[in-house]
Amino acid sequence: MEDFLYQDRILDEYRAPRNHGLRDDFTHQAKAANPVCGDSIIVRLKIENGIVEEVSFKNIGCVISTASASLFLAFIKGRAVKDIHAFGPDTPLSLLKIPLTPGRLKCGTLALEVVQKAL
């Protein structure tokens, strides 16, 4: 684990987030916000037979929350809803692989929160 948050791997996810831009074919949608940061995110999921088939999102947020959304949504694509329900904060944080200070933890878990809200 590198100690610097803004390493290229993270910045790449931020500059070109995967699945960014809301798709029209979806079955589930949710919004979440982190009022402390002024961050907000919308996710859309297409769920068929208990499996997340498509994911997309749109957000206003910092590097960490955007990179986390990109990584986490790509991670859940193709996974079973019941598995995603069981995820805790460690799941998105382990995808980021960077040490977050307490003040920035929520940036790394907002994507999980909004996805679980959508399910």
Add this chain to the structure above:
Amino acid sequence: MNAELKYKKDFPIFSFWEEKGRPLVYLDSAATAQMPDVVVAAVKEFQESARANVHRGIYSLSEEATEKYEGARVSVARFLNARAPEEIVFTRNTTESINLLAYSLGKSFFKKGDRIILSRAEHHSNFLPWQMLRDEKGIMLDIVDPDENGEISLSSIEEALTKNTRLAAFSHVSHVFGTINQIEEMGTLFRKNNILFVVDGAQSIAHMSIDVQRINADFFAFSGHKIGAPMGIGVLYGRKEIFESLEPFMRGGGMIQEVFIEKSRWEDIPARFEAGTPNVEGAIGLAAALEYIEGVGYDAIQKIDRGLTTAIVDSLCQMPGVRVYGPKDPEKRGGVVSFSIDGIHPHDLATVLSRDGVSIRAGHHCAMPLMEFLGVPALARASVWVYNTPRDVKELVRGVENAIRILYPVTRKSRA
């Protein structure tokens, strides 16, 4: 000695981190100012030689503690040019001062249909207590917007006044824009219209001399920790005639004349508003902090403020995509510079700066209605005080340039 370090050496935290090889570039004094050694010493001396409860004991130690505590009240009264020490109530901070006031005014002063005027730029602590009165007592709020320079014009206030306006609550210096509001003119206007004037002095007390009589403030609130005093000590100044008519905020020890099962009678001010054992070391530390400021002098502080904030504004304005908020005229600005950078979230900026040892504030600054008005999710804010130096500004500028280099986004394109 290097003239720049004249005041920095008075604050032990800077040598502590210097010795650790991680010099502190502290640019968040608007949140909490560092503590000078004379305040540390005053608090330590009290703990080691005079610690006892106040107003209770008959023994000499308690009497000494009481003398010091009441002495601090006299210092604050003199510092603010209050007419009497009784006009000074010790609280925890500005937030508690304003909550105390709103609660007590809500008990007897306001009636349904009364109106309160305040600005959109207020800190939540000078908004939420009044919002509570609106929701609980049927009082209306009239909100005045700042202009594009973060200034609140007298004419916009005059336009918003109604015959039912009974209280005005404005910050002396904006914690977001840094604007020094036209508090004296406001005070004259409100007094003429028989409107109670509550001044949030959280951001002015450390930067300019306060004369509560000259500005026609009926109430003036500030926090000790923003002028180098301990955390957990604050002040509510109140004009005696009004203060005396108010019901207590909290009830308990020290604020009663007599208590019966059926009824009780309250102490006179200020004791009526100081239920429970007060923060005696805080008050003593506050008096020492005020003495320190008097020694430095507000002229010297303002010279430092103006020099450094002007340098920060000028440097930031030259950077691509950086927007600086607040007054264009440096004379109208206190010790605060808020800014945003296109495409960079202030939290990312603050995190990168922190790695370079530079401490700034990033977030909504407890002013969410204002952030919404400005159309930004959050802002970055650098603030200065007496110990800051041109070197701190250089470090900030270098840090911001570095952050832009690291974080500046290329055009965002979605990958499949």
